[in-house]
Amino acid sequence: MVKTRIAPSPTGFPHVGTAYIGIFSYVWARKNGGRFIVRIEDTDQNRYVEGAEEGILRALKWLGLDYDEGPDVGGPNGPYRQSERLELYRRYAQELLDKGLAYRAFETPEELAAIREELQKKGLGYGYDGRARNIPRAEAEARAAAGEPHVIRLKTPESGSVVVYDELRGAIEFSSHEIPDVVLLKSDGYPTYHLAVVVDDHLMEVTDVIRGEDWLVSTPIQKLLYQAFGWDEPKWYHLPLLRAPGGAKLSKRTGHTSIDYYREEGFLPEALVNYLSTMGFSMPDEREIFGLEEMIAAFSWERVSLGGPVFDEEKLRWMNGKYIREVLSLEEACDRLKPFLQSAGLEWGTDEYLCQVVTVMRPRFETLKEFVEKARYFFDEDYPFAPKAEKELRKGAETLRELKELLAGLPDFAPERTEEAITAFAAARDLKLRKVMQPLRAAITGSLATPGMYELLEILGKERVMKRLERAFAHLRELEGDQ
């Protein structure tokens, strides 16, 4: 059975990179009828952030990446939080010690810094020379027993090479002398990533490790660990890293990397997932709008490209708009908007009214949050007047007064009726339609960017429109009073 996992660290907000890798892991597991699990890698006590785990799990659920096993849902191979598995790592580190494949090292951070500097001068690529290998076993055990702080390091081969097989790139060879004696167990008793990931992936029966390319060069270390334990290694897939517009790895400094940011800005989870999926994957028929189910059906590693994709928020916005106007049903779109209206303190009355508004507004906003900004006047009689709208108001004040009388005489604001009345009104005065429309638009919305006038009038209704015209004239008087 194919089993994939995602292993986020609770060190901050939920990262889009986690979602990105999560999508491919999820899809590959589902494609194969396998299992997708979440494991929390909280082995760094210094970087641990309270609440981060909850944020990450919430984000994964929001995106629709439901997992079969995880810290909050349990599973057959738990616990799924590394801080709760410390005994396991110690036991396995001991096993390596017993086999003579690992050793205790007692250097202080200062000593290590000195060693690193020294090696750096010699032009060597990494930071430890394996000198503690020379400490006699008995002495090391005695010092450890005496409570001397130390770490346990992996004894890596001194010659030869390690060949890693990446499913997306093929065989990659690393010279053994470039693989350092990495720390397996830290002096605080916590494991490092290398030990924890191998022990957990093995125990949790992970068959396919899908992760970011930044892990590629550490794979030989983990492969060595699998060998040391005598376990079968999983298949490795290293996905390219998401890039920021400049080209560097997407980070806090180079772009918006928090999933929460996108949720708060009014992006739809479906759109974010869809967009992230197109970062490296493409459908056989080149369609760009597709959901997880479609991706699962069409997925193949051959359709994954390896160039680092640049995360383009502009295209994400376009795609989000596409979802709002073409993928979501009208009712669904209305429901998604409600929380945003609420947090803006706006009331929409009936669902029917909201849907009328959304119907005409749908082609005009790309994020849920943007709707609130652009459709405010539908929900607030105290809508503000934009400077350009005020200008139209001034220019068309006379026309508007006459138009108001006309509108007041109409029995109702059915589109056919208002259209006939207004076009006739303009024709009678030999006015271009816009000379009539713009002042009216400005008056009843405070804006010059709105849906069509006839639908606007119908949705707002005669009563509200007449009141708004009154208010607009009042506003006009204030403006003139100021001058």
Place this chain on the structure above:
RNA sequence: GGCCCCUUCGACUAGCGGUUAGGUCACCGCCCUUUCAAGGCGGCGGCACGGGUUCGAGUCCCGUAGGGGUCACCA
């Protein structure tokens, strides 16, 4: 810097030896039009470079360049 990975329009990508190198975003123009959008149509724009292999390379190989990653008791 050592090592590793990557390289098609500005961005995301299709292409798996023979194509006028296709699509999407962005940009520009036109159409529609009462504004703003959406939509339709059209345009701009690319195989990093140099060697090979081959009758024939965007497609295969090598090199160069460029970009990225990684060199922690962080993951």
